[in-house]
Amino acid sequence: EAQVTQNPRYLITVTGKKLTVTCSQNMNHEYMSWYRQDPGLGLRQIYYSMNVEVTDKGDVPEGYKVSRKEKRNFPLILESPSPNQTSLYFCASTPERGGGYTFGSGTRLTVV
């Protein structure tokens, strides 16, 4: 089944403790993105990647890092999480620039 898989689905962590949210897609898509979803603010892009080793900032990149060492994987890294990063995170991929994204099921992160 073609899909984007995120892990974990739920995560509660403490301020300052580094964490990584993994994302993997099995569709051989070149483009991948991370979004966060917050009430009243909708979905906002954090980072995106156009191919292996090619990444760039989205609208809200502060406090996040990403890497794209393999085409299928696009992990999101929070080096020092803070409470304002409590949110619902989605990874997504698309085969073409400007195309429609396929989204993962989401990771609900709580930073206390």
Add this chain to the structure above:
Amino acid sequence: GESVGLHLPTLSVQEGDNSIINCAYSNSASDYFIWYKQESGKGPQFIIDIRSNMDKRQGQRVTVLLNKTVKHLSLQIAATQPGDSAVYFCAENVSGGGADGLTFGKGTHLIIQP
């Protein structure tokens, strides 16, 4: 501010009726539009898309209309069913834009009344 928005945060319709969800966008350079459906606890799911060289596109029970003159997009769902209850987002993109990624509206919550 948001370049894509929705007129109503909540829309309630009777089961079996048709529903229309509206979206306004402000970036006249946008040339690709998508409607997503998001059910509780799930990620956004692609419903239908349309490019700016089209005015209308139909899928199974869904139709998207694009009016470039007034920068308006709508999603029509025919004969709504309980499974249509969800939040619907419109999103836009600009081909060849400097940054890749969709700009989303804030969403309309569609409630299907029995």
